[in-house]
Amino acid sequence: MTESLRTIAVGFDGSHDAETAVRWSMKLASETNANVVVVNAVGMLGRFDNPTVAFKLEDSVRRLADEYGLDTTRVTLHVDDGDACSVMMRMAEEPINASMLVVGSRGQGKHPGLLLGSTSLELAEHTTIPLVIVPS
Amino acid sequence: MMLVMNGRYEDAGHEEYGHPERPDRAIAALQGVDQLHLESDLRIVNPYAATRAELVRVHEGAYLDELGAFCYAGGGDIDEDTYATYDSWTIAQYAAGSGLAVVRELHEKRDGVGFVVTRPPGHHALRDRAMGFCLLNNIAIAAAELTELGERVLIVDWDVHHGNGTQAIFWDDPNVLYVSTHQSPLFPGSGGAYEVGGSDAIGRTVNLPLPSGATGDVLRQAIDEIAAPTIDEFNPTWVLVSAGFDAHRDDPMADLALTSGDFALLAKTVAGYAPGPGRLAMFLEGGYDLEALRDSVAATLGAVLESPYRPEAPSYGGPGTEIVSNSQVERTAALRIAHEAALREEQQ
C-alpha cells in the first residue's frame, strides 16, 4: 500500500463534513508517507459569491496539517476552476497524478437513490482511480 | 432580414432565490429584441417540449430519467452552482424544443436568422450530467438533428465560459466544428488550446482562451488568426451560436472587457460563415447583468439584421495578444501529436 499510495487528493469546501474527510486523509498520510493534496473546486458562482474564501481554506488546511504532524512539503492546497466532480477527476491526471480520491459523504442528495445532487455518487460512477467516501 | 424566434413559454418556475440565472434574464434579452422595432420582420414559432427521441441524440436516457425524477421529487441543488425545481424538467424540455423549432423553421424556409431565448442555458450540460446552471444542452440537441440531416455544423461559442458540455458531446464528431472563445482561467477549467478534438475529429475543436481584461480586438485577432482558416476549410452548411453575453465588461460573473459594440462586430463576422439565409441561429446562454444583456442582444441582432441600432464602441488595448500567439503554437503542436497518433494506429 505504501508504495502505490503516493498522493491522496481530498475534496475540501470548508464544511464540517469535508473536514472529516481531510482528517481521515491526513491520518492515512501520516501512517503511510503519502502526500495530501487538499482540493478546492471553484464553481461558476465561486467568484460571484465569495472571492476571499480561498484564504480561509489555506488557514484551515495549515491548522489541520499541524495537528497530524505533516509539514508543508507533504500537504498542499490546490484551488481549481470547475464543478467538484470534474475537478476531483482531474486530480487523477497530470500534474497531480493522485492515486486515491477522498470525499465526504454529504450531499448524498436530497433524494436518496438519485445520482443527481450527490458529488460522491457522481464521482463513484466516473472515477478512474480508487475513491474513498468518508462518512461524517 | 427576417428574425425568427421562439414563442415565449413560462419559465418563471425555474428560479432559486438569489441565484443569478433568473427569469429576468430572458425578459432583458427580449427587451433587447424590442429595441430593434422589427415589427413585420419578426416571425415567432411555437415552442414545444422536446421529445425523448430528440433528447437522447445527445443525452443518456438514464440521465434524463434521473433529472425528471429529481425535479418531480421537488428539485434542489444538483451541485454548488446548479439548481432544479419541480417545474425545471418541463421548462428544460421546452427550452430544447424551442431551439429545434426555430432551427427547423429556418431550415425549411431557407430564410431569416434565428434567435432562441430560453432558460436554463445549455452549453455546460454533459451527456450524463447537469452543471454550470445547465440541465439540457439545447444547442447540441439542435446541432445533432442537423448532422442527422447530413449538415456540417459550425458552433461558435462566445459565452465567457468554455462550453465544456458541447465540446465533449461532439468531441469525436467530424461533422461538427466547435469554436469557443472564453476567459481562462475560469469555470469550468477546460478549453485549453491543446484540446483539438478526438481521434475521429482531429482539429474539429478550436479553443481560444483569453486572459482576464481582454478586449474585443484581442478576441477578433484570435478568431481571425486561429479559427478562421479552420472554419474556411470545414466549409459549414449551418452555423449555430452559443450566444452568451457574460463576456461584457459589466458582467459580474467574469472579467473580460467586451462592449455591446464588440458583440456586433463578432456577430457580423460569424454571420459571414453561414452559407446563405436561413442557416444561422443564435442560442442565449449566459449574461447576468441585465442592462448589458439587453444592449448586447440588440447590438448582436442589429448587426446581423442590418437594423440601425447604435451600440457602444468596440473595445481595444486589453491584454492577450501574446496568449493568442501561444495558443496558435499549442494548437499546432497538439494537432501534430494527434495526427501522428492516428497514423500509428492506422499502421497497426
Ligand SMILES: [Zn+2]
Ligand atoms: Zn457563461
